[in-house]
Amino acid sequence: MIVEMVTGADVKKVDDVVQKAKSLGFQVQLNLGTDKVVVAILGGHTGQVSTDTFAVLPGVESVTRIMKPYKLASREFKAENSLVSAGGVEIGGKRVVVMAGPCTIENEEQLMKVAKAVKESGASVLRGGAFKPRTSPFSFQGLEEAGLRLLAQARENLGIPVITEVVDPHDVKLIARYADILQVGSRNMQNFTLLTNIGRSKLPVLLKRGFSCTITEWLTAADYLLAEGNTRVILGERGIRTFEDSIRFSLDISAIPVIKRFSHLPVIVDPSHAAGHYSLVPAIARAAVAAGADGLLIEVHPNPKEALVDGLQALTFSDFARLMAELRQIAQSVGRYL
Amino acid sequence: MIVEMVTGADVKKVDDVVQKAKSLGFQVQLNLGTDKVVVAILGGHTGQVSTDTFAVLPGVESVTRIMKPYKLASREFKAENSLVSAGGVEIGGKRVVVMAGPCTIENEEQLMKVAKAVKESGASVLRGGAFKPRTSPFSFQGLEEAGLRLLAQARENLGIPVITEVVDPHDVKLIARYADILQVGSRNMQNFTLLTNIGRSKLPVLLKRGFSCTITEWLTAADYLLAEGNTRVILGERGIRTFEDSIRFSLDISAIPVIKRFSHLPVIVDPSHAAGHYSLVPAIARAAVAAGADGLLIEVHPNPKEALVDGLQALTFSDFARLMAELRQIAQSVGRYL
């Protein structure tokens, strides 16, 4: 951590900073500049100390973090890529893993049709929401446990692993009985009670990025899962909130190389929630694979016009099949396969 | 809702939109423009129907919402201002209500000192965190129930109502035993399980704005509380995430007149979390009162240099006393009092 003193700060104030750092077990080095004194605070765990600890002291102008606040999710902690195994599928390897299915499970017929169709087109994981966090209390909130049972049935019938969202920290055990991968939605990325409970479950988990959280905050949230000993963490980029209004959320394509640079965790992309409109999904999906994403999460519906939730962003079966063919080409061109 | 058809959409497609609207119980009026057909869908509950319902139909270019998605929080639903009573204090009236105290309860001595000091300076509610949602798992997470007990003790000793945050939906009952007002933090504004549980408790609640949520989303989240029959809802603006990096969050000062225009609920402002730095707190607090805020939530600490959490944004006792004197002047100049 680098502490910049105000111009003309006296020796006593500089010494207070030094003493504070030493009391926390850090090493200190003073830089007596021509204009300003700068104190460098050194040690392996400075990333876990708040900058406020020093910023609040008299005579301090600013405090800059050198070490990142996350630790377990960092590449410095673990240099090689992590592979996450879930229901027989490996995420983070050469294969680009496509997870597809309806936004919301509506009934048996709908789910089975979609499951069959996406599997035939090459998806390796079935997605489907049973507990839905909806922005309005007057919207359909999901089939809840009945939906989970349908999901488990599809898994059994088709031999495809399933992923579904957890919203209540006390539902982790319930959902774990039915699903192969737990999903933490964007609005819950910093629901730390939920993260701790899922961390303890040790189950594979897809941690979606909060739509206004930085990558640093996202990896720090992943530390909540990893700190409980759960190493099967997959990151999910799903678009961030910006001023642009032609799309629901702006997909942060650079998140992929940034994550690959700073973390060992696999990262997948959800083009459907970012786009909000089916016509934009294919271009974003292709871009994600070209940029190095380890997988995709795509919404598919037998009849988007009749979907209860988010029909506009769902692909039809034929659209999905066509997209999978395109993605196969892109994957190959970057040395991977679908 | 206004459905704009693509240029040249045929009669069949327009008719599909009309039939869909009628099947949902809406009235329809056709606008046969020179370039485009526009279908107006009318009825009191169109705000509760997703725009996707129509956007997904063939031949539709765009769908625009006229009715707001929130209902119970709107001024159209209730024209006069709501007054929220909590522990003998009324929020939303002529008095500007100041809630002050430490970010985090650290120990008995710290809390009692602050409680006494803020009460003497004119604060009407004591704030203090016992369950802390921290971005890093390696940070101090609060005293939990022991903290609540200290809070209740301060309330008894000084006769001042208290506010504290709930993070786990299953802790509502526990916290209700100790606190007069429950606080929903920014990161939980769309934790719908939590909102529903607090709604059922019927307890006074401060709903802080998600730091990247629009005012429309905020009022829609308030509907979750109101829909359960809890009418004692206070809104709390605490800064939004923008590109500006000289401050932790940019306080959205216009949220105050916007809320006053579209909602009947009282709104207070938290300058401390927005600023992140004590030197910016007074100017923002003054601005909030001048703009018409019904109250403030301010962090105060006996010795910010030693604070366990967020010390940089806390005011000292003397800073707080000076600010209260300034706020009294401002309140008077807008026809209110402190």
Added chain:
Amino acid sequence: MIVEMVTGADVKKVDDVVQKAKSLGFQVQLNLGTDKVVVAILGGHTGQVSTDTFAVLPGVESVTRIMKPYKLASREFKAENSLVSAGGVEIGGKRVVVMAGPCTIENEEQLMKVAKAVKESGASVLRGGAFKPRTSPFSFQGLEEAGLRLLAQARENLGIPVITEVVDPHDVKLIARYADILQVGSRNMQNFTLLTNIGRSKLPVLLKRGFSCTITEWLTAADYLLAEGNTRVILGERGIRTFEDSIRFSLDISAIPVIKRFSHLPVIVDPSHAAGHYSLVPAIARAAVAAGADGLLIEVHPNPKEALVDGLQALTFSDFARLMAELRQIAQSVGRYL
């Protein structure tokens, strides 16, 4: 345009809206909803009238635009893709056009080396800055006309067309003597004097997106060029300002399919300015081609360590050659070539 009246607006107020619309030559249709009156204002040029014209009238709650404010840049105005020819190169066709070179022209040796290297690797246009808009007055501002002469010399020696930036509206003629394509930088996207002058010149122009401008504003700025009769307009996405701090600007990958949907103009991507760091350039460049971009603008430097400006984002010759090989694969996988 759709005008929503406040609940209970009287007949007189509705009539004022109707008369105003008719006075501007529009057709009007009234929608008498159960809760509100909604006035639809119809006609081909409503996009060119400000919403304020109606919003300011008493009894109006809100005004919503149906027609887009841009016209000449829209696909409704011209359905087929525009091809832009410049210096023998065609932008917007099957070939993905790569424009590469140094951020800033430093001297003859540097420029000639880069020009030769990028041409050999397959770039079809040479880029190089002579007039540099720098955020600080104390930074190097470019070689100005001497730089232009070097650029023209490289063009002659190597037979490669060149692109360079114009910053002063009164320099258009000067720069036109040396360059094949004029570039309007991000900070000048809404410098309307500059746009008008370039429009009149009828020269090929790359209009970079303002880093905080919506796609609608970008296409409306393109209308400034097109309205002067200059049809050789290329759009350039170069990243937008968001809260994310791991990258200089967040590249808006969805801008590509959005532009393709709403406009006939070709669009290219500048991964270098978005990334700000060479390590992120290849992933973004690959994503852009996969998403359907018509070209790329990439910074290359013989020795980035010694670059006078923006060295951190420049690729070395070998990095650039490797990236071009990757891009060739991606282009092929989406049915194009490099």
Added chain:
Amino acid sequence: MIVEMVTGADVKKVDDVVQKAKSLGFQVQLNLGTDKVVVAILGGHTGQVSTDTFAVLPGVESVTRIMKPYKLASREFKAENSLVSAGGVEIGGKRVVVMAGPCTIENEEQLMKVAKAVKESGASVLRGGAFKPRTSPFSFQGLEEAGLRLLAQARENLGIPVITEVVDPHDVKLIARYADILQVGSRNMQNFTLLTNIGRSKLPVLLKRGFSCTITEWLTAADYLLAEGNTRVILGERGIRTFEDSIRFSLDISAIPVIKRFSHLPVIVDPSHAAGHYSLVPAIARAAVAAGADGLLIEVHPNPKEALVDGLQALTFSDFARLMAELRQIAQSVGRYL
């Protein structure tokens, strides 16, 4: 500047950083941490050197700026507040200076009416646009020089100084013949040719903040004016672009205390352009004065319903008079006057 090396960077790489710094005339201090080497680069003009200079060197992980990139606008350069005199009015003193008038000058009658009304209500400067930067080429672009002549006439008749916008760098002399204060609009904050020309003119200038520029960029743009010897610079906050859609631009209220902390220049606030709607103007104006703004820029129109440009944000004469009365109270409560 603080250069952080990657973990395990060898001595040679650290030495390259040291040599580079020394070659630029800086002092260097090495911090040999347990995990990383950190190089502190010291000297009064490090703020004027790009971080890229070091970031591009092999083995460098990140470079952090300690010195701000602006210099002449900083409080470290000049400790006491600057007072700007223009047309007999002093900006930055005890008086809160209100500049008011129409967005656009439409004709003699309109301008004279407004000028008289705002002067009577206590405005000290008349504003009025003659050259208008409009987002669409199909919108009214202003009366140009004819408008300037009307402005000068109002000044003469009423003895009130006037402010108007310059958009073309080559119009500075023309406009200087008619106006007391030149205005640089938000879209031109980084039009460096324009800034340099205005800097050379030495005329009082209001530099509006780019709607997506940080305060650091804003003060760096002010350095362009100051570097030419023009010390009569006034800053103008007018709202920034955020995700919030209930207002045109979110007024950054914290910009006021931040500017006061880091710069000696006076700062005024434009609530009209931020709000975009007359109903939000008074609350924002009151907040600005309470936060410490040195002045306001407010749009007033005799008949907003008939305004050619931005009528929705203009106040009527009676609204403006009422607001001035409110502002007088607020100014007094913070120890100033109107």
